[in-house]
Amino acid sequence: MMKSDIKLINSEGKRLDGRGPEDLRKIKIESGVLHRADGSCYLEWGGNKIYAAVYGPREAVPRHCQNPLRAIVQARYNMAAFSVEDRKRPGPDRRSVEISKVISEALERVILTEQFPRATVDVNIEVLAAEAGTRCAGLTAAGVALVDAGIPMRDIPVACAAGKIEDQIVLDLGKLEDNLGQADLPVAISPRTGEVLLLQMDGHLTHDEFDKAFDLAVKGCRFVSDIQKQAIMHKYQSVVATEVQE
Amino acid sequence: MTITPAIKKDYITKLAEQGKRVDGRSFDQYRPIEIETGIVKQAEGSARVKIGNTQLIVGIKMGVGEPFPDTPDCGVLSTAAEFVPLASPDFESGPPREDAIELARVVDRGVRESEVVDIKKLVMTPGEKVWLVFIDIHILDYDGNLFDAASLGALAALMTTKIPIFRLLGPGGGLEKSDLEAWYNTTKIQDIYDLYSTPGFEEFIAGNNPEMAKNVKPVALPMTEPPISCTAIKINDYVRFDPSLDEETIADVRLTVATDHKGDLRAMQKGLSGSFSREEIQKVINGALVNGQEIRKQLYAKIGK
DSSP states (O other), rough: OOGOOOSBOOOTBBBBSSSSSTTOOEEEEEEEEEESEEEEEEEEEETTTEEEEEEEEEOOOOOGGOOOOOOOOEEEEEEEEEEESSSOSSSSSEEEEHHHHHHHHHHHBBOOGGGSSTEEEEEEEEEOOOOOHHHHHHHHHHHHHHHTTOOOBBHHHHHHHHEEETTTOOOOSHHHHHHHSSSSEEEEETTTTTTEEEEOOOEOOOOHHHHHHHHHHHHHHHHHHHHHHHHHHHHHHHHHHHHHHH | OOOHHHHHHHHHHHHHTTTTTTTEEEEEEEEEEEEEEEEOOHHHHHHEETTEEEEEEEEEEEEEEEETTTOTTTTTTEEEEOOOTTTTTTOOHHHHHHHHHHHHHHHHHHHHHSSSBOOOEEEEEETTEEEEEEEEEEEOOSOOOOOHHHHHHEEEHHTTEEEEEEEESSSTTTTHHHHHHHHHHOOOOOOHOOOOOOOHHHHHHTTSSHHHHHOOOBBOOOOOOOOOEEEEEEETTTTEEEOOHHHHHHHHHHEEEOOOOSSSSEEEEEEESSOOOOHHHHHHHHHHHHHHHHHHHHHHHHHHT
């Protein structure tokens, strides 16, 4: 089958997986899933399966990377060798280094780094199964893991992408939509203030289309933000309940 | 390097004198083991194994390629372990450290030397085209005894692997119908024959019959009976199985023994700077046989064998 034969949106306005233009894929978030980490999160977003773990604040080593005025935030995005169709060579490549950098910078904005001079907050994001939108899913998981670790923050960061397929603006691109679509716009925000923490775009959008896609991505972020909060509440509410029972 | 305070070491050794362990287990007893397969659909086979709080995922990826020049009539098997910093405050990013390499090599030996995967049956054209099998161990939560968890995970993932024939057929995939015929001629695996002689196969390769992939039986990896690895450590003359992280950190010496379904020994690895007496080695072997049978039962139950 030729790739260009694939209709990403059918005559009834439905996408390949049956979603409407403004529908997200299925999202599942669990917080506090790993034993060793100070805070952790497991997230499924469509076919993506991601773990995030937070260690810190702890002493930053080597010393020369310490900041005497605030903590540094070191996010590390890594994909498992078996997370994609063709095996990925283990270890960082240029793509994962870039994603690690933009996620670190996004998280640094919300963490109260001034409270922990010379320290580091390490955020490890492991992608076990990848299916488009892993940077948004990873950042969203990191937000929950940071809360689980008790890191003081201004807000819980959240991310979601919008894009353009078949000349239409849609929310949360799936794998084929990402490969064959016309544009992808991942956005991370601080939902309380609406500040934009991460913004990337590739493809081709008119100014109007950008405005529409951006608003849609923010709308998606707000929806995902509610799921994040439920996941966190779920963990800590149940902890309180068992204590009462005993 | 985790610093287990001297006080903790004291506590662990004092309890040992009363025949007890910190988490209430007996010396021969394993923590609860959980096995789950088929968790990453992008992988050809995958498994999550938990032993107590230790948790890891093993994924299998396959491809076609050339065999090594010294083994032209064998498929290629390769094992790698990633100690990602997610799993422990002591793991750092960067190239694999020696402990990650030791783990990968011990798992590799368990799979290769015991011939669990029959790599002679992974040959299409000797010296030219064979199957490549990549075993990747991804550690999520490190609370001791990675050796047993990783070997068990590798077995569960391999035993549930489906060879990605459909993905690799067609443009750029590197696999042709003639390769499948050659592969059947060397191995006589019936599933391969059934696959390429299914009506509509030619149309499928040409891209006109995508539905066919759903109707044929996937080809599994050619496997034999797996040996099960069991690890014991010794602290102050007390031998105990399935060490937790605290126990592992203060251990004098470690021994991993892999036993098969007949009760024969298939692989061993001694680690750390302490030593065992002959009697202690017997004790470890006997414990490995008993625990190995139990774990094998659980593995078979999980993968429906």
